[in-house]
Structures are given as structure tokens and as C-alpha cells.
Amino acid sequence: MASTNTDSVKSVARALDLLEIIADAGGDISLSELSSIADLPLPTIHRLLRTLVAQGFARQLANRRYALGPRLVRLGEVANRKFGQIATPQLKDLVAQLGETANLATLDGDRVIYTSQAPSPHAMRMFTEVGRRAYLHSTSVGKAILAQFTDDEVRAIVARAGMPRVTPRSIDTVDALLADLRTVRERGYAFDDGEHEVGVRCYAMSVPNMPSPTAVSVSGPVTRVDDAFAERVVPALRATVAEISTAASLAS
Template identity: 50%
Template sequence: MTTGPQRATQGGGVQSVERTFELLELMADAGGEVALSELAEKSGLPLPTIHRIIRTLVSNGYARQQPSRRYALGPRLIRLGETASRALGSWARPYLAELTEATGETSNMAVLDGEQVVYVAQVPSQHSMRMFTEVGRRVDAHATAVGKAVMATMPPETVTQLLSRTTMQPQTERTITTVEAMQEELGRIRQQGYALDDGEQEVGVRCYAVAVPGAPAGAAISISGPEGRMTRISTDEVIPLMKRLANDLSAELSVSNTA
């Protein structure tokens, strides 16, 4: 792997693009707002370099300076994110269709965005009583199987930072509402290989989710339905299927990223 100093002599214009996206991702990791000194500490880049890149982002609407002189992600990123979400959803839909056909329940794909997950694709169940989550809907990550599946792929300290930016409000009496309890839950998820929402987002609804390996935005696929039907689904059968579909989707995303 090429080291930082070596890249500085080889990268040219491409290196400046890499640095720009690195700073944008650091801003996102910090909750969308950060000081230049924090960017310098986390990126290791010189302040003049950071200032030059941020100034360019501000002038083009991809960042904005707050009255506090901190910098926040800009509104022009919204259009890029929405378009990328639609593309991701179109790639995921055939895999979700296979999952729904095999289980009879609604399948979803969601991506992590800050402290929330955003649903980007869904294939509904054919049952008259079924779960429906509008594509584009945002929900708190800590109360969902998809959110927990993604967080289980992250280092514990990153999860703590993420959850510290939210109050972890209970959605039902079963919602996990402390960082400590969530870390224990994520440990179980890593061991068993899937996440469970057992009425934590909505009473009477159960959901299974697995992370999509290597997804750039942190993504997971899930099935959800009424608790009575979902408890009859064998996890020994459905989880291996979900993992295969997640791996297949990950492979397709990797091909798309390198094309």
C-alpha cells in the first residue's frame, strides 16, 4: 500500500480529489459539523491545505461556514446523496425480490446516515397484513435491526461516538436506550451473524437484518413482518440466504465501483 508521503509525490490532481472526499467523510463522521483544527488532527493534513480545500467546497455549495466559524456539510450534497440512494436501491431490488419470494415477507435495504438509517429500497410482501416502510424514510439506528446490523460492523469506539450524538429515545418499551446495553447487543450480533428488532421500533413487528459487506455507506438488508408470522420463520434457513444475497449484492457494488 502506498504511504501518505509517497502519495504526496505521486498523486497530483487525483490526490487532491482523495483529500477532498476524506475531509467530507470526516465531517460526516463528526455529525456534519467540525472545526478546521479537528480536521487537521484527524486527517494529518496541514491546515493551509485543509483551508484551501474547504474554501473551494464552500464556494461551490458543498460545505458552509457557520457563525461559530465551524464548517458544516453543504446543501448541494443532498442532491448527490438522493441520486446515489436511488441508484443503490435499483441495484438492490432484484436481491430483495428473491428474499421476499423465499420468505413471503417484506424485504428492505437501508443505509446508515449519521445516527439514522435511510431506507433506499423495498419489495413488499403479498400478504394482506404486511409491513410498509416508505423508501426515503429515516429512523433512529438504535431502534432498528438494519441499524444494529451496520453498527455491529463498526469499532466499539465509533459506535459510542455515534450514539453519543443522539438521546436514544425509546420507540417502544423494548427499545435499547443506553450505550452500554447497545454494545452488549452488538457483541451478540457479531457472534450470531444477524441483527434482530423484536418490537423495538414498532410494537408487534419483528425484523431480521444482515449487513452488506464492504458497502461504502454502511448498508444492511432485512425482512420484516408481524411478530406472529416472523416467529415461524427458521433463522437457520433464512439467515444463510440473507447472507448470500448480501454478499452477492456487495460483489455487484464492488464491480460497479471499479468499472
């Protein structure tokens, strides 16, 4: 009986590994690619995929590639909502200190998804909504997250996701993005000057020791987010990400 339980646990772990591989590939993958990465016998992969497809956690596309399934959407939404609640007090504190909108965002495939927000009290503010997905290369949270990856990993991510010019100021070449990420690593925070929303500046910092790459940002219109604001936002972000990291560790 113990052997059966062990085999069951091993099958669950392998199935979850397959889902991770599909996610890392950008959301869909061929069977041959999956086989080479998973390092499992093909019959085992077939058996696990059949189970995942039957349960709705994976699906087979018309071109016979395998993709993440619809049941994961609901799980992800609930997980993101609970994950975002951890940071709510810290985000509210940021708004109280700085007067601008604060966001928590995490990596979602090859995009970033906003999981929590504390809005600015000002009538004119950034209107990014919780649950909204955005490109990594054009957002400060995205660049703070990308800075945690190697250059080769960044190239692979943007090759899958693309680098559209969201605004006229968006970075639109890999070399320019890699140069920006080197600066992010050196100074410890990311900056977006109208690259995601025209007339909006945003500062972001990655949160250490999180289960998924995560960042916190503060954003507002250029009329208020000026050089004087920059002097206040960086130390405030540094304290906030440390607090969120500690809170997440205690909750896990």
C-alpha cells in the same frame, strides 16, 4: 503541466477527505478539530473549505463550525437510488421466498437510510419507505451495521446521534446495546422485536465488501414473523447478502 495535474488531483483528494472527516464527525466540525484530524496546513484547509463552501458542498454555520453542504443532498439521493437498484432483484426473491417486506439500508452519517425495498404482498406489512432515515440502535439493519464497528466507535456514534426510546422496547443504554451487538456478531444476524415499530419483528444481516456499511432486512408483524419464520429467514438472508455483495462487485 504534469505537475499541475498532479497538484489538482491532490487538491481534489484532500477536499474529499475533508468532507469524509466532517461526515465522520456527525455532519459538522470546528476548524481546530478538522485541522488536527486532517493533518494538513491550516492555509490549505482554509483554501479547500472556501472552495467547498463556494460550490455548496460545505457550509459555515453561525457558530463558525463547518457542516456538509446542500449540494451533497442531491448527490446522495441519486447515489442511494442507483445503489439500491443493484439489490432490487435479490430483495424481490426474498419476498417471494418469505412473503414479508425486504429492505436494503446503508449507513448515512450517524443514522441508517433505506435505499431499496420490495414490499410484502400482505395488506398488513411494515411501511418503512425508501429514503427514510432511522436510528441505528433501534433497527435491525442499524444493529447489523453497528456490529461492524468497535465498541469505542459505537459509543461515539450513539453519543452524537442519541438513543431515544422509539418504542417502549427500544434499547436505551450503551451497555445494553454493546451486549446486543456482541450477540449479533456471534450469531451473524441482528434481530429487532418491536424496538422500531410496535408489533413488528425484523431480521437483518450485513452485506460484506460494500463501499459503505450496508445491511438487508426482512420484517413483518409478530403474528406472522414467529419462531418458525426465524428458521427460514436466516439462511435466506445469508444467501441474499452474498448475492448482493457479488452484484455490487460486478457493478463497480
